[in-house]
Amino acid sequence: MSTETLVRPAGPAPRRDREREREKARGASTTPGARLRLVLAHVCIYIAALIFIAPLVYAFFSALKPNSEMFSMPPTLVGSEIRWSNFVDVFAYGPFLTYIMNSFIVAVGGTLVVLVVSTTAGYAFGRLRWKGRDAVFVLFLATLMVPAEVLVIPMFQVMQWFNWVDTYQALILPFAFGAFGTFLMRQFFRGIPYELEEAARVDGAGPVRSFLQIILPLSKSAVAVLAVFTFLSFWNSYLWPLIVTVDYNAHGTLPVGLASFAGLTGTRWDLQMAAAIISMIPTTVLVIVLQKHLVKGIAMAGLGGR
Known part of the structure; x- marks a missing residue:
């Protein structure tokens, strides 16, 4: 046995092993079966994307149609004329800009x-040790099983006691102390090594x-996930703002404003x-900007933060 065989440098060997593994992986991915599975996976992804995008595309082109052609038969994607003025007329039809500003105030404030x-x-539930922690957390988590519709009347009575009806705090605070966000952050915090804190x-x-x-x-990733979910929840909330708001022109939010296009004289579908x-523009921009953190946060939260 030669000296070269006995004395082998320790550094390059793992690197060569990794290179061999990469070459094997590349070779496995170039087999006919692997290429077929890759093509089928891409086809399924494209079909799923088309299914989800098609309603949005139809809604966009419907917004450019005249109102009289919204339910024309047979249905058409593009109307007889393209009316970009519909997007301008929205702000002249009612206080739509006020609805947008109110939704921003409620969504941003509620998210914070x-x-x-x-x-x-x-x-407190995931990192600190105190007596009765797990029992309190189970009770806190049990509130997730109570439908929000059941709490509407008690919450409205509480808002009356505080004289908060038709105010921003009535739109924000009742749903700002839910158990979902606490559960999500607790699970993520428990996956962080305790040695760092020690x-x-x-x-x-x-x-x-x-x-x-x-x-x-x-x-940061888990906080980004919670921020997006919370912002969407406040942005799309309809039932509670409809009940607790009296002056819709002053404190109405976007979902309530969208319903205002249906009146006694007819509905302006366009x-x-x-x-x-x-x-949909603000929420779409938010998801695109935080896409990287969303993917990472959802994956890590699903693995208990590890």
Whole structure:
């Protein structure tokens, strides 16, 4: 046995092994069966994307039709004329800009409150040790089984007691303390190694400092997921704003404003479609901007934060 065989450098060997594994993977992916599975997977993805996009495309072109052609038979994708003015007439038909601003105030304010409450409560349930923690968390989690429609009347009575009917705080606070966000953040926090927090405590950091400087920076993806879900929930909420709002022109939100295009003299379907397309722009931009964090956060939350 030669000296070359006995003395082999330790560095390049793992690298060569990794290169061989990559070559094997490339070879396996070029087999006819692998190529067929790849093609079928892409075809299924394209079909699913087409199914989801088709209603949005039809709604967009419907927003450009004259109102008299909305239900023409046979149905057509494009009307006899393209009316871009429908998107301008939406703002002249009613206080649509006020609806947008109110929805922004409610959605952004509600999202901020939910993020603060859910992250702090999730940290208390997931990282801190105190007597009765698990029992309280089970009771808190049980509130998810109560339908929101059941709570409408009690919440409205509470808003009356506080004299908050037809105010922004009535639109934001009742649904800002739900258990879903706390459960999501707790599961993510439990997956963060405890050694990081213990090392910070050795250096003199308390629970608040550990939470702000260690736990939160490591949880950006989970916070992004919760922020998007919460923003969409407040943005699309219809029943509660419809009940707790009295002056719709002053405090009405977008879902309530969309319903205002249906009146006693008829429904302006063309303007309603245009308004619906406009209302989807902020949420679409938000999802596109946070897409990277959403994918990472959902994957890590599904694995318990690991």
